[in-house]
Amino acid sequence: MEEMIYMAMRAEYIWIDGTKPLPYVRSKTKIVPDGTTEFSIWGFDGSSTNQAPGDNSDCVLRPVFVCPDPIRGGNDVLVLCDVCLPDGKMTPHPSNTRAACVAAYEKYGDQEPIFGIEQEYTFFQEGRPLGWPVEGYPAPQGPYYCGVGSIEIAGRDIVEAHTTACMNAGLTISGTNAEVMLGQWEFQIGPLDTVRAADEIWVARYLLYRIAEDFGVDASVDAKPVRGDWNGAGAHTNFSTKAMREGYEPIITACEALGAEGKIAEHLAGYGTGSEERLTGHHETQRFDEYSYGVSDRGASVRIPWQVHLDQKGYIEDRRPNANMDPYVVNRLITNTCCEALA
Numbered sequence: 436m437e438e439m440i441y442m443a444m445r446a447e448y449i450w451i452d453g454t455k456p457l458p459y460v461r462s463k464t465k466i467v468p469d470g471t472t473e474f475s476i477w478g479f480d481g482s483s484t485n486q487a488p489g490d491n492s493d494c495v496l497r498p499v500f501v502c503p504d505p506i507r508g509g510n511d512v513l514v515l516c517d518v519c520l521p522d523g524k525m526t527p528h529p530s531n532t533r534a535a536c537v538a539a540y541e542k543y544g545d546q547e548p549i550f551g552i553e554q555e556y557t558f559f560q561e562g563r564p565l566g567w568p569v570e571g572y573p574a575p576q577g578p579y580y581c582g583v584g585s586i587e588i589a590g591r592d593i594v595e596a597h598t599t600a601c602m603n604a605g606l607t608i609s610g611t612n613a614e615v616m617l618g619q620w621e622f623q624i625g626p627l628d629t630v631r632a633a634d635e636i637w638v639a640r641y642l643l644y645r646i647a648e649d650f651g652v653d654a655s656v657d658a659k660p661v662r663g664d665w666n667g668a669g670a671h672t673n674f675s676t677k678a679m680r681e682g683y684e685p686i687i688t689a690c691e692a693l694g695a696e697g698k699i700a701e702h703l704a705g706y707g708t709g710s711e712e713r714l715t716g717h718h719e720t721q722r723f724d725e726y727s728y729g730v731s732d733r734g735a736s737v738r739i740p741w742q743v744h745l746d747q748k749g750y751i752e753d754r755r756p757n758a759n760m761d762p763y764v765v766n767r768l769i770t771n772t773c774c775e776a777l778a
Contacts, residue, residue, distance in 0.1 A: 442469035445511040447504055448477055448496050449641050450518055452484035453530035456708045457656075457759050459484075460641050465514075474498040474514050478521070486518060486530055494528060495519040500634040505603035506645060513604065515638055533633070536763040536770075540629035543774035549680075550632035550766055551625030551673035551750075555614055555758045556643065557660040558590040559653045564618035564661060565589040573617045576666065580615045589618045593650050598622065600642045606635045615666040615718075625673070629770045633762035658709025658757035667713030667720070668758035674769050675750035678777055683747040685777055690737050690751060692776035693769075694726040702772070705764040707757030714755060721754070 449462045461484055465477060481487025481494035496516035504511040518528040527534035540548070558565035566589025567573055578587045594611055601608040601622070610623045622643075624635045640656075647654040659667045678685040693702065703710050703723060714723035719733040728737035728751070730744045736755055743749030756765050 443467065444469045444471065444509065445504070445507060446471070446474055446514045447507075447512070448498070448514045448516055449638065450479075450496055450516045451530070451532075451637065451761075453481075453486035453528075455485070458530070458761070460637070460644060462641065469510055474501060474512075476519075476525075477516075481518075481528075486528060493521045495521050495525070497525060499533065500631075500638065502604045502606065502638060505600040505642070513638060513641070515634055515641075532761050532763040532767075533630070536633055536767040537630055539767040539770045539774075543770055543778075544628075546774050546777060547677040548629050548770050548774060549626045549675050549750075550629060550769075551609065551623060551627075552632055552636050552762060553621055553623050553669070553671040553673070554636060554639065554656075555619060555621045555668040555670065557616065557619045557655045557657065557668055558593065558647065559618075559655050559660075560651065564616070565652060566618045575664070576615050576617075579613060579617045579619070581612050587617070588613055590620065590652065593647055593652060593654075594620050594622075596649075597639075597643050597646050600646060601639050604638065604642065606639055607631075608639065614668070616661065619660070619666070619668060629766045630763075633766050636762040656758040658707060658759055659712035662712070666718045667709070669713065669720075669754060670707070670756040670758050670760050670762070670765070672753045672756050672765055672769065673750050674753065674773065676774060676777055679748070679750060681748055683744075686739060686743065686749065686751060688776050689773040690728040690739070692772050693737055693753065694728065695772075695776075698772055699726050702753075702768050703755065705761075705768050706755050707760035707765075709757050709759065710755070713757060719754075723755075 446465045451458045477496045482489040482492035498514045500515040504513050517533040518531045520526045643654045710723040714720045716722040721736040727735045729735040730739045731741040738752040
């Protein structure tokens with residue numbers, strides 16, 4: 436009798452844990468039959484991820500987004516999951532921020548909200564930003580932003596590998612650049628809808644952490660990675676609706692809505708940790724306790740790009756979200772606030 440050969444592939448299940456104030460990305464590998472396209476729910480030990488007590492530790496992974504695994508190649512895939520309770524009803528776990536993001540999109544999807552997210556991050560190695568001297572500091576900020584050259588740039592090989600991985604995974608990565616501080620970089624995801632933009636940011640972050648791991652480097656999303664006269668790291672969030680893409684009055688309405696009474700505190704609370712350290716009114720920021728918007732103003736809370744003002748239609752950029760923000764939370768807040776005002 437001829438021996439049967441079992442053909443298999445790897446599915447890397449990825450989820451966001453319950454660690455506070457900032458969650459970690461977690462993952463584990465499931466071996467499934469080759470050619471699998473429908474991925475089943477799976478479980479994990481929530482007591483090891485700050486998502487359950489030890490005497491009732493099971494949590495459920497529900498696949499929500501699948502793409503090719505660009506690291507392993509072949510037929511292997513990445514499977515982004517949200518976390519649910521083991522109640523047989525797929526009730527979202529308290530740490531699950533995606534469910535509320537989906538609800539916001541379902542409520543206002545007729546307005547066609549679209550996001551483009553600029554994810555900044557900083558490479559660290561042996562406790563200091565990549566490229567920094569063992570003692571002291573590099574030259575002051577100035578030549579590093581979009582810089583070229585071995586003195587101005589550190590980590591380009593990692594960035595190139597990450598960019599290639601995102602493209603091969605089919606993510607909507609739309610650009611990369613070196614940022615203002617040495618060892619600091621940015622990639623952009625979008626334009627995509629409220630939920631898909633957040634899904635792809637989480638997968639792109641997973642790929643960033645995983646690829647940096649191969650280089651012995653940590654990719655940090657700390658909002659203020661180095662104290663002092665150095666730029667912080669943000670996740671500038673670009674947003675528009677169909678009405679904003681067709682006229683200027685809705686753009687002003689959205690800007691006013693984001694600065695309305697009660698909304699400033701609500702949004703900052705959901706924009707990640709470190710706002711008081713990063714949003715100081717310096718280094719291309721508005722103060723965390725003030726709100727403003729303006730054309731071509733990178734010192735404002737919300738910037739209206741000059742081209743948008745010229746065309747009298749387009750999008751806005753909320754510059755307040757920190758690099759460590761949860762995109763599900765940020766996209767939900769902006770969708771709800773702006774779309775409610777524009778309804």
